[in-house]
Amino acid sequence: MFENLTERLSRTLKNVSGRGRLTDDNIKDTLREVRMALLEADVALPVVREFVKRVKERAVGTEVSKSLTPGQEFIKIVQSELEAVMGAGNEALDLSCQPPAVILMAGLQGAGKTTSVGKLGKLLKERDKKKVLVVSADVYRPAAIKQLETLATDVGVDFFPSNVEQKPLAIVKAALEHGKTKFYDVVIVDTAGRLHVDEEMMGEIKDIHQALNPVETLFVVDAMTGQDAANTAKAFNDALPLTGVILTKVDGDARGGAALSVRHITGKPIKFLGVGEKTDALEPFHPDRVASRILGMGDVLSLIEDLERNVDKKEAEKLAKKFKDKKGFDLEDFRSQLQQMKNMGGMMGMLDKLPGMSQLPGDMKDKVDDKIFMQMEAIINSMTKGERARPELIKGSRKKRIAAGSGTQVQDVNRLLKQFTQMQKMMKKMQKGGMKNMMRQMKGMMPGGGMFPGR
Template identity: 90%
Template sequence: MFDNLTERLSSTLKNISGRGRLTEDNIKDTLREVRMALLEADVALPVVRDFVKRVKERAVGTEVSKSLTPGQEFIKIVQAELEAVMGDTNEALDLASQPPAVILMAGLQGAGKTTSVGKLGKLLKERNKKKVLVVSADVYRPAAIKQLETLASDIGIDFFPSSPDQKPVVIAQAAIEHGKRKFYDVVIVDTAGRLHVDEAMMDEIKAVHKIANPVETLFVVDAMTGQDAANTAKAFNEALPLTGVILTKVDGDARGGAALSVRHITGKPIKFLGVGEKTDALEPFHPDRVASRILGMGDVLSLIEDLERNVDKEKAEQLAKKFKEKKGFDLEDFRGQLQQMKNMGGMMGMMDKLPGMSQLPGNIKDQVDDKIFVQMEAIINSMTSKERERPELIKGSRKKRIAAGSGTQVQDVNRLLKQFTQMQKMMKKMQKGGMKNMMRNMKGMMPGGGMFPGR
């Protein structure tokens, strides 16, 4: 996420971090670099101009805190201004209304609106403990209604049926009435993708908005369209009273122009980021955490939240008990660790939130391929329970059977067993309390250091 911007800003700010004092002269070059980095990231020009001006005003002649060097103080100012341009704090959904609270979703075609409806429904159900109903008022796109119905079924939220021969206003009204009768907390209305220049379609969504009277009107927009995302949101906001923005496909956006432009241009907060294809890949937008990630400082708070949400506490306690009783770490435990990692968005999802990851050489990042974890899990799944408990049993003919059963090669099975042996050794060191030894051995587990031999 925003890799190009992170790389450029990190190297630029590193050059000033050792300066003795901040003056207009010695920050001039750095500010020029920051300006170029933001423009290359497709941040809107008015946003760049205002951002650079504010950083300069705060930096020149600034009182430096005793605990910071002038260079560190400058980085702190850049971070604070990044947060300010994106909205200072997370703005949660305002659901404090007479139930059901109605959320209306608007946006262009192909922005990921219907998927975002499902993700948001799942988030409200699981994290906010809300009873959620979703409905599709998209009567134009073939199979749009069926898509939402399938999605709702997959994630376990209720779907209100509609059909393409109905009017969107009628669909929305019927769903909300049903929501009132059945005591739903939230009704999410999905609408058809439309362009702000299409008057007939804009009139239609205004009519839906009037009848639905939503507490939240969210504009769903593709982050990869850069500053155009902010300009489109602004045009929509002039026709429809938006309350916030959902930025989708952020995981594929190496630039970050949309995230840094939306608030300044529209005056509306980004409320959520779509960070992947999975139904739980929707994150509340925290400007301070995103600013930290942009500057290569990671996002440890979000990582901790991911751990708390996704780690199976029962399995973790079982593993801890095994450790206490000095029982060995077997392939069943290894599979459990792989599954937990997958639930947290894979290795890349975790690495993105760790501090300093922007400094990793590109060749090491390229070796971290989450597909290898899928392959590893498939290999373990093809073993018998006895083989998982006692990996030393896995010899020639067993390896061939496991490879055939998992659709892999014998060398893939050998690679997995080698990786497992390394993990087992590390776990033994942890049991003995040799944390220093374990940390030394961690180097061998990292990409490029032996965890992914031959890749």
Template identity: 85%
Template sequence: MFDNLTERLSSTLKNISGKGRLTEDNIKETLREVRMALLEADVALPVVRDFIKQIKERAVGIEVSKSLTPGQEFIKIVQAELESVMGESNEALNLAAQPPAVILMAGLQGAGKTTSVGKLAKLLTERDKKKVLVVSADVYRPAAIKQLEMLATEVGTDFFPSSADQKPIDIANAAIDHAKKKFYDVVILDTAGRLAIDEEMMGEIKALHNAITPVETLFVVDAMTGQDAANTAKAFGDTLPLTGVILTKVDGDARGGAALSVRHVTGKPIKFLGVGEKTDALEAFHPERVASRILGMGDVLSLIEDLEKNVDKAKAEKMAKKFKQKKGFDLEDFREQLGQMQNMGGMAGMMNKLPGMGNLPANVKDKVDDKMFSQMEAMISSMTMKERQHPELIKGSRKKRIAAGSGTQVQDVNRMLKQFTQMQKMMKKMQKGGMKGMMRGMQGMMGGGGMGGMGGFGR
């Protein structure tokens, strides 16, 4: 998300960063560029107007801090305003109620409501250690109830059965009664979506809301619909007392207009982002981190959280121990690293969260294709354990066998071995110089043609 906006804003703000002082004249052109960048990102026009007005008021004639240049001060203002538009800080779910706390999910058909129910149940079970029950009151869409039942099984949460011949209010009440008797902490209720907003749908969901008085009413909306997402959320918000928004499919949205418009248009906070198809691809929405990402400054806190969530601690400790004993880094270790990176959303997902990566040229970013990691894993899996431990054994005939076994070419095997050698050097630097040595090694990989050299994979 925000790829296009990050690119435009980074180059625009770079132009002003060297200015001696901020005046109405020298920020005029920059503000025009910022305005165009926001409109291209499909941010709602009233949001853009207010955003530009606020920045102009704050920037002109500002007292510049001694530690910052006027240009840096301007970027700081833009960042603060981005945070303000999106809500300043994360607003968590309010589950402080007499158990069970009921969460009602609303939204249009196809927005990812049912999937979000499963993801949220998994998050509350694993992160917050809640006992969660999910139930579907979608009696109109064929197989909706079955879909939620399968999702519940997949994420390891309890499912309350319902059927298409029941009334939504009866389903909800039965599930809540069951939850009280069995001491559940949370009930998540999936409701029917429609293809468009209509009075009948709004009347039904309003009656359902009044009957069960949920502590959280979350509107689920597809980020790829841009500013329409904000307008739809507003229409629902006029009928239902929404407490927050879940923005789905943000991994497929390069513009980010919805994230910047929803809070301003609806007055409701974005609480979660759906960032992929996997059941754990639901992130708490942190405006300050997203603002940092938009401006190409990375999002190290989210990256650390990803590491803590996805990295296999036992494997990491085993590798650390191996390093301490100076036993080196072999191809089997490399394969494990590739697997862990893919668990964290692949290289492209990690790059978005690393500071400075937003400034990489587009042609370099394009070469970082996650398909290459799958190919590299396939090549290493086609090797014997002896070859993985002693890569120097891999010569002519062995390379041909590995290429044939992994469906690749000999030149791909050569390229992968070269990449492994660079990683090995980086690990040696890390052994000697700790994190500084590793960062120098990574810079060498990124700038020295290492990553670019991987561009041939997956093409």
């Protein structure tokens, strides 16, 4: 997300960051570039106007002129105004009520509403330790009920059965009653989507809202629709008292216009970002971290949270013990590292959160392809246990068998073994405490080096 905006803003602000003095002229030029960058990112015009106006007011004031580094002070102003546009901070769900707390999900068809119900159910169950019940009141799309049932099973939350013969109002009332009698903490209600905002749909969802009196009414919207996402959210908000927004398909949105427009246009906070198809790909929305990512400064806090959430503690302890006992690093360990990386959204998902990644040349980013890691894992899976423990056994005929079993070529197996040898050497350097040597080894495994072969 924000690839285009980050690239454009980084280039623009780089020109001003080293200035010893800022004048009206160079502020004007920079602001023009910032304005164009935001418009190209499909940020709504009223938001762009307000943003540029506020930055200008602060930039020509005393804040910058009294600073020792005016250029850097200007970037700080841009960052704080980006945060202000998106909201003061993360606004968590307010579930403080007599259980069950009802969360009502609304949105257009195809926005990812049902998937978001499953993701949110999983997050509340695993992170907040809540007993969760999900129900579908979408009787117009027969597959919707089955889809939610399948998702509920996948993420381990309970599903309240419904069918297309029932009335949506009857379904939600029965689900709420069931939630009360079975002592559920949270009931999440999936409602029907439409291709556009219409009176019939609004009338139905208003009736559901009145019957349930939910503590949270979340509008689910596709980030890839840009500023239209904010306008649709406003139309819903005019009819329904929304408490927040879930922005989906953020990983496919290179512009970021929706994230920067929703709060200003609706007055409602973005509470979550849907960042992928996996059931755990739902992140709380932190305006300060997103602003940092937009300006190419990375999002290290989210990366640390990803690590804490996804790294298998037992596997990490096992590897640490191996290190301590000075035992070798084998292909089983290598596979484990690849799997942990995959759980964190792949290499690109991790790199996006590191500072300065926007400065990487495009051709270098292209080489960071997560398919390579999937291929590597497939190759290791095709090996016997003995081969994983003793890679030196893997010679001619074994290589052919492994390649055939993983659907790859012998040269792919050779490449993996070469990369594994590099990793092994690096681990030995770490065991000996030679940090400089280890960094030199790592350099060869970064983009442009051995880990990411050119196409």
